[in-house]
Amino acid sequence: MLKVALITGASRGIGAATVLKLASKGYKVAINFKSNTSAASSVLEKIRKSGGDGALFQADISDEKAVIELFSQVQDELGAVSHLVNNVGVLQAQMRVEQMNAERINAILMQNVTPYFICAREAIKQFRAHHDTTKCAIVNVSSAASRLGGANEYVDYAASKGAIDSFTTGLSLELADSGIRVNCVRPGCIYTDIHADGGEPQRVDRLASLLPLKRGGSSEEVANAIAWLLSDEASYVTGSFIDLAGGK
Ligand code: NAP
Numbered sequence: 001m002l003k004v005a006l007i008t009g010a011s012r013g014i015g016a017a018t019v020l021k022l023a024s025k026g027y028k029v030a031i032n033f034k035s036n037t038s039a040a041s042s043v044l045e046k047i048r049k050s051g052g053d054g055a056l057f058q059a060d061i062s063d064e065k066a067v068i069e070l071f072s073q074v075q076d077e078l079g080a081v082s083h084l085v086n087n088v089g090v091l092q093a094q095m096r097v098e099q100m101n102a103e104r105i106n107a108i109l110m111q112n113v114t115p116y117f118i119c120a121r122e123a124i125k126q127f128r129a130h131h132d133t134t135k136c137a138i139v140n141v142s143s144a145a146s147r148l149g150g151a152n153e154y155v156d157y158a159a160s161k162g163a164i165d166s167f168t169t170g171l172s173l174e175l176a177d178s179g180i181r182v183n184c185v186r187p188g189c190i191y192t193d194i195h196a197d198g199g200e201p202q203r204v205d206r207l208a209s210l211l212p213l214k215r216g217g218s219s220e221e222v223a224n225a226i227a228w229l230l231s232d233e234a235s236y237v238t239g240s241f242i243d244l245a246g247g248k
Pocket of ligand 1: 008009010011012013014015032033034035036037039059060061062087088089090111141142143144145186187188189190191192193194195
């Protein structure tokens with residue numbers, strides 16, 4: 001079966017590492033990004049240099065129409081999507097709940113929760129119409145924050161990831177009879193650009209010594225788990241969570 005993986009938010013960080021890993025395993029990769037064309041292009045260049053196949057797809061996944069168009073373009077250019085990695089997650093400046101307004105909270109939910117539903121919906125349509133669904137899979141990228149709560153930093157973000165955990169459980173049960181597997185990874189402190197968006201670029205270094213493994217993690221370490229969950233090696237795994245959080 002032709003394996004076409006769509007990875008949302010794949011120009012940088014965990015998404016980019018997942019693209020490289022999946023391309024090395026023979027997937028055609030659809031590299032979605034929002035605006036950083038040069039970062040996305042360098043990911044595509046890397047996979048092509050190592051013999052991989054894929055293409056770039058600019059789309060703001062918080063826009064439902066753009067997501068529908070994205071899936072249609074991927075099908076036209078690479079073939080129907082058989083694997084989805086719901087990866088986009090954003091956070092805003094660190095603050096306590098008592099300082100948060102509805103605009104900020106709603107912006108987080110609209111980026112981190114609703115698009116996972118919409119992307120899954122569009123993926124499932126293509127799985128059912130074009131593939132043996134027992135070979136299709138979804139991985140949702142949540143966060144250790146869903147368990148830990150994000151206190152004093154971003155409880156709104158943590159709550160959005162709690163929603164992704166529930167979404168994973170519910171969707172995995174809805175799809176189990178068609179053999180489509182739905183799983184989740186929960187990274188902890190991973191060296192990526194996301195911490196700068198929260199106003200603390202060195203956040204991982206600050207927290208590393210507090211972790212049982214005494215270090216932050218890499219995007220590649222998360223990508224390895226995502227690739228395994230998508231693969232046939234995980235054929236009896238659905239509704240499951242892998243914590244990649246250095247033991248916390
Ligand atoms: P990152 O390095 O900040 O990368 C963000 C990626 O998402 C970029 O490719 C960006 O595209 C894309 N993006 C942002 N908004 C988008 C939108 N509306 N539509 C399409 N693409 C969009 O992020 P990361 O740290 O790798 O995080 C990936 C996932 O892991 C997130 O769900 C995050 O919550 C989760 N996570 C991360 C950590 C961590 O420590 N890093 C820990 C726990 C969970 P552009 O380049 O075009 O801006």
